[in-house]
Amino acid sequence: MELKKINSIDTYPVRHEVLRKGKPIETCQFKGDDDENTIHFGLYQNERLIGIISIFKEKNDLFSETNQFQIRGMAVLEEFQGKRFGAELVKEAENHCVNLNTDLIWFNARENAVPFYKKLGYTTIGDSFLIPEVGIHFAMYKKIQKS
Ligand SMILES: CC(C)(COP(=O)(O)OP(=O)(O)OC[C@H]1O[C@@H](n2cnc3c(N)ncnc32)[C@H](O)[C@@H]1OP(=O)(O)O)[C@@H](O)C(=O)NCCC(=O)NCCS
Known part of the structure; x- marks a missing residue:
């Protein structure tokens, strides 16, 4: 297993297969994929990309905190799901944000995916909402304690 920074375009095969299938x-x-504050991580097994996560510096007005980051494009290929790879990717993203x-x-x-994120300490806020062509979503967040 290898977890490393990748370019936005490198995420496409997994984004397409898992998050935008048939589209x-x-x-x-x-939007913002190649902004200087955006970062993408890929998890590789035997040089095959099997999981991805992207982090954007993006403020959501639901929250008053100044320095916010948004996770997007979180996906693990179906055959590799349920093996804690998703949790590993979120942990890497959190370390980067910290x-x-x-x-x-x-x-x-x-x-x-809400139960997955709840296990990792995230909380939902507000009602569900529909993102056209993708489905029902909940906003979720975690406050980061400063040491
Ligand atoms: C959601 C997703 C990223 C999770 O990654 P994963 O590698 O399958 O999850 P993990 O194996 O790391 O799971 C970590 C924990 O969450 C649990 N979990 C994962 N997905 C879950 C689900 N859908 N419902 C309930 N629990 C779930 C696991 O059982 C595991 O629990 P444990 O700590 O008790 O063992 C992955 O399943 C996926 O890509 N799904 C399709 C795309 C998607 O929905 N992406 C999220 C977009 S917001």
Whole structure:
């Protein structure tokens, strides 16, 4: 297993397969993907990309914290799900945000992924909402304690 920083375009095969299946490849490009504060991590097994996560410096007005980061594009190939790879990717993203002195990490979670994030200490806020063509989501967050 190897977890490393990757370019936004490298995430596309897994984004497409897991998050945008059957949709045009252009839908795998997210706004801000190549901003200087955006970072993408990939998890490789035998040089095959099996999981991805992206972190954007993005403030959500639901929260008052100044230094917020948003997780997006969290995905593990289906055959590798349930092996704690997702948890490993979130942990790596959190470490990265902590190093950048973040106060809060947030994201819009697919309804089916909410229990996964709850296990990792995230909390939902507000009612569910529909993201067209993707499905029902909940906003979730975790405040980061400063040591
Ligand atoms: C959601 C996803 C990223 C989780 O990654 P994963 O590698 O399968 O999850 P892990 O094996 O690291 O799971 C960590 C813990 O959460 C639990 N968990 C994972 N997915 C879960 C789910 N859908 N419902 C309930 N529990 C779940 C696991 O059982 C594990 O529990 P444990 O600590 O008691 O063993 C992955 O399943 C995935 O890519 N799903 C499809 C795309 C998606 O929904 N992405 C999220 C978009 S917001």
